[in-house]
Amino acid sequence: TITNQVIAMPKLHRVARLAALLAARGGRLGVAVDHIDGIERLAEAMAQYGSDAGIDVLVEIDVGQGRCGVPPGEAAVPLALAVSRSPRLRFAGLQAYHGRAQHLASSVGRRETIAAVVRAADHTRQLIEAAGLPVPLITGSGTGTLVHEAASGVFGELQAGSFLFMDADYARNERDPAQPAFEHALYVKTQVVSVRDTHAVCDAGHKSHAIDSGLPTVALLPADRTLRYANGGDEHGLLYADAPDARLPSLGHMLWLIPGHCDPTVNLHDFLIGVRGGLAAGTVERIIRVDARGALT
Numbered sequence: 001t002i003t004n005q006v007i008a009m010p011k012l013h014r015v016a017r018l019a020a021l022l023a024a025r026g027g028r029l030g031v032a033v034d035h036i037d038g039i040e041r042l043a044e045a046m047a048q049y050g051s052d053a054g055i056d057v058l059v060e061i062d063v064g065q066g067r068c069g070v071p072p073g074e075a076a077v078p079l080a081l082a083v084s085r086s087p088r089l090r091f092a093g094l095q096a097y098h099g100r101a102q103h104l105a106s107s108v109g110r111r112e113t114i115a116a117v118v119r120a121a122d123h124t125r126q127l128i129e130a131a132g133l134p135v136p137l138i139t140g141s142g143t144g145t146l147v148h149e150a151a152s153g154v155f156g157e158l159q160a161g162s163f164l165f166m167d168a169d170y171a172r173n174e175r176d177p178a179q180p181a182f183e184h185a186l187y188v189k190t191q192v193v194s195v196r197d198t199h200a201v202c203d204a205g206h207k208s209h210a211i212d213s214g215l216p217t218v219a220l221l222p223a224d225r226t227l228r229y230a231n232g233g234d235e236h237g238l239l240y241a242d243a244p245d246a247r248l249p250s251l252g253h254m255l256w257l258i259p260g261h262c263d264p265t266v267n268l269h270d271f272l273i274g275v276r277g278g279l280a281a282g283t284v285e286r287i288i289r290v291d292a293r294g295a296l297t
């Protein structure tokens with residue numbers, strides 16, 4: 001699913017092309033909209049492109065994120081009806097994603113926030129259906145709250161992505177007992193390039209991992225895990241041994257960092273190195289190119 005920021009016509013033509021390419025391979029592209037202008041321009045772009053493939057259109061409701069979306073309730077009804085009247089657009093349902101809820105540290109906080117999301121989405125669905133239009137899908141959720149949307153009986157799709165890799169930010173949050181325990185699978189490998197009395201320095205700064213959700217933690221060997229990573233700028237990280245049982249690593253030592261935020265970290269790299277068998281003893285099995293590298297919009 002791509003979101004509403006597709007108002008520029010050249011971009012909408014690319015969306016129409018992508019929808020046709022996906023349809024030819026048995027896939028479906030979904031776009032979220034929150035304004036009648038966006039719906040009309042998307043319909044125009046689809047008509048100009050001339051493909052019969054059509055495109056799934058979800059009306060986005062703002063369930064608390066404060067980003068895109070119309071308020072839940074009545075405001076979504078005319079948009080859903082407008083989509084359903086357009087021959088090349090398929091009304092696919094509601095986009096009801098609460099991104100901030102994913103990262104709330106307390107499991108009770110996440111559960112209560114998503115309970116309100118579920119009520120808002122269900123109420124909006126009822127209003128659209130009362131206007132005579134079935135709502136095929138309510139979609140949203142992410143790694144932090146997926147158990148709640150899954151159990152709601154209201155959501156038909158979970159958009160979780162980070163669970164595949166996990167990151168230091170998600171790992172810091174309190175786990176709900178119902179939540180699966182996802183393991184870390186994304187690391188940035190780095191080497192110690194300088195050792196001083198007070199700290200060591202490694203060659204991974206924030207050009208190699210995203211720090212918007214906090215700094216990385218140090219993974220793998222028990223001795224390394226006690227090290228504290230601090231921001232050393234663009235190309236460097238500072239390592240402190242301030243835990244009672246910690247020792248500074250030696251020059252040349254290899255470390256694996258668990259990035260603070262996995263999604264924007266992946267986008268900083270051309271390739272992922274696929275290792276099977278664990279970091280210490282595993283073997284490289286695949287080099288995976290990051291196709292979306294630099295595809296920022």
Ligand SMILES: Cc1ncc(COP(=O)(O)O)c(C=O)c1O
Nearest residue numbers: 097102142143159160161162163
């Ligand atoms: C709209 C939307 N849905 C789902 C997700 C996935 O969330 P997570 O990676 O936390 O599982 C994101 C993440 O940025 C998102 O923007």
